[in-house]
Amino acid sequence: MKTCPRCDRTYPDSETFCAQDGIALVPAGPAFTQGADRGAGGAGRPPASEETKIECPVCGGKAEPGEVICNFCGARLSDSQPEAPAPAAPAATSRRAPQFSSSRLAGPTGAADEAQDEETGGGRALGIIGYTLAALVALGGGAWLALHLTSAKAPEETKAVSPSAVASPAAVPSGPQVVLATGLGIQVAGESASSPERDQEAMRKVFDANKAGLLDIYKRALGSDASMHDAMDLRLKVMPDGTVGGAAVRTSSVPNPSLDADVVKEVSGWSFTPFSGGQVEVDYPVILARDDADRASLESDLKAKLASLSPTETPEYASAPVATPASAAPSPPAAPAVGAATPAAAPSEALGAAAPSPAARAAHKRPRREYAAVPKPTPSLLERVQTALKGNRKLGRVRAYTDHGTVTLYGKVFDDNDKLLAERTARNVDGVSGVNNVLTTDLGEWAAMESKIQQQLQNAGLGKVTVKVIGHDAYLGGSVKTDLEKERAVTITVGAAPVMVRANLISVEPGRVFGF
Numbered sequence: 001m002k003t004c005p006r007c008d009r010t011y012p013d014s015e016t017f018c019a020q021d022g023i024a025l026v027p028a029g030p031a032f033t034q035g036a037d038r039g040a041g042g043a044g045r046p047p048a049s050e051e052t053k054i055e056c057p058v059c060g061g062k063a064e065p066g067e068v069i070c071n072f073c074g075a076r077l078s079d080s081q082p083e084a085p086a087p088a089a090p091a092a093t094s095r096r097a098p099q100f101s102s103s104r105l106a107g108p109t110g111a112a113d114e115a116q117d118e119e120t121g122g123g124r125a126l127g128i129i130g131y132t133l134a135a136l137v138a139l140g141g142g143a144w145l146a147l148h149l150t151s152a153k154a155p156e157e158t159k160a161v162s163p164s165a166v167a168s169p170a171a172v173p174s175g176p177q178v179v180l181a182t183g184l185g186i187q188v189a190g191e192s193a194s195s196p197e198r199d200q201e202a203m204r205k206v207f208d209a210n211k212a213g214l215l216d217i218y219k220r221a222l223g224s225d226a227s228m229h230d231a232m233d234l235r236l237k238v239m240p241d242g243t244v245g246g247a248a249v250r251t252s253s254v255p256n257p258s259l260d261a262d263v264v265k266e267v268s269g270w271s272f273t274p275f276s277g278g279q280v281e282v283d284y285p286v287i288l289a290r291d292d293a294d295r296a297s298l299e300s301d302l303k304a305k306l307a308s309l310s311p312t313e314t315p316e317y318a319s320a321p322v323a324t325p326a327s328a329a330p331s332p333p334a335a336p337a338v339g340a341a342t343p344a345a346a347p348s349e350a351l352g353a354a355a356p357s358p359a360a361r362a363a364h365k366r367p368r369r370e371y372a373a374v375p376k377p378t379p380s381l382l383e384r385v386q387t388a389l390k391g392n393r394k395l396g397r398v399r400a401y402t403d404h405g406t407v408t409l410y411g412k413v414f415d416d417n418d419k420l421l422a423e424r425t426a427r428n429v430d431g432v433s434g435v436n437n438v439l440t441t442d443l444g445e446w447a448a449m450e451s452k453i454q455q456q457l458q459n460a461g462l463g464k465v466t467v468k469v470i471g472h473d474a475y476l477g478g479s480v481k482t483d484l485e486k487e488r489a490v491t492i493t494v495g496a497a498p499v500m501v502r503a504n505l506i507s508v509e510p511g512r513v514f515g516f
Helices: 102-106 109-163 200-224 258-265 292-307 358-363 381-390 418-429 442-457 483-496
Strands: 177-182 188-191 230-238 244-252 280-289 398-403 407-415 434-437 465-468 472-482 500-504
Touching: 102 407, 177 200, 177 292, 200 258, 230 258, 244 258, 244 292, 258 280, 258 381, 258 398, 258 407, 280 292, 381 398, 381 418, 407 472, 418 434, 442 465, 442 483, 472 483, 483 500
Parallel strands: 407 434, 472 500
Antiparallel strands: 177 280, 188 280, 230 244, 230 280, 398 407, 465 472
């Protein structure tokens, strides 16, 4: 049980303060008093005055006379005032004493203090909220500044560590490229193959110096066929004076006569370092690829082609050498050198004997040596086909190459009749077993351009305009409603095909008042 030291009311042990006085309860019993006569219930004891109360030496709280333990801090009380309070607890306990003092809870002064505490607590709450908001704003501003500085420094840091800022070897272009196959290498054959002017390194330098021309040829070929790619083995005969005595495409992964002809023509003009040795034959494994991914597969195809190629097999395409006729007449015997020994005269001549008779001279005459005529070399199948094609002026733009007995015709003729004429001409040559005719015609190309231009005019709403293409000239006809549409027809025609408008015969026919 617990009792109130002021009014002596009794409370259970679970209670802490008196409901009437607000004073902290103390355990009931003789251990907490010093002989105070409380009577039967202690109910009639008058309250002690302020002068007779005992002050706690620890917290400064007031206790009733006779109490030996402080109701506020639990320290032991004494009758005499201590010289100095304990050093550790005054600051912490001095704030707790006013909360439980009877003077603040019992009278008007306690109510005013309580109101002041409420105002102070509200101000503190507002202050805490304000400080919290200010801290959040500061944190947000700091985060934004950090992000801004990081984003501003990122390009400089990236630039500092970027591999492109450091000197590095040139990257291989990812577009169209003309390169040498890495797994095959350049092959040089001949008595001078080991000379510095004709070894593999010298041949590679010549290729690197001239491959730009091959790349231009390949890019032009891609303009007409975007899917074109090829890998070919080029064989060049390099003469001692540095010129190319012959060029051929031994084999290729995708035979294309037009591309082969342009490549052979280009490499025939290459120049090598002149020297005093003999001629050599150089094999270049050339890759014409659309990109890096296309390059590896082409090199593999070329390697397989070369593995199955016979050394004596006829090239797919070769520049025809000019045949020099051999002289049928023997060269006259050389005159005896000056100072050479002459045969001694016969003894009869030396002794002045008579000359032999004509019959004796005829009998002893040395027989005349007969020289056999050197036969002319048999022309190859390619030479015979080209000779037959050049015999007709209509087939002047036709080219051919041979693969064993099969002849491939490429180039351009005027119309389909000339195309059939070229095929018949090639078939009539001895040794031709088949003809592959891939010739194009002028009329076919003109009709294709007309169709393309007409489609563009219809899409622009100029369906009544007609077009006729002859070569690179276009002739416009039909009708339009305004002069502006007439000018638009010319612009559309020039933009749709590589032509020039030679005559604009379009008539302007304005519509009626109501548009009918």
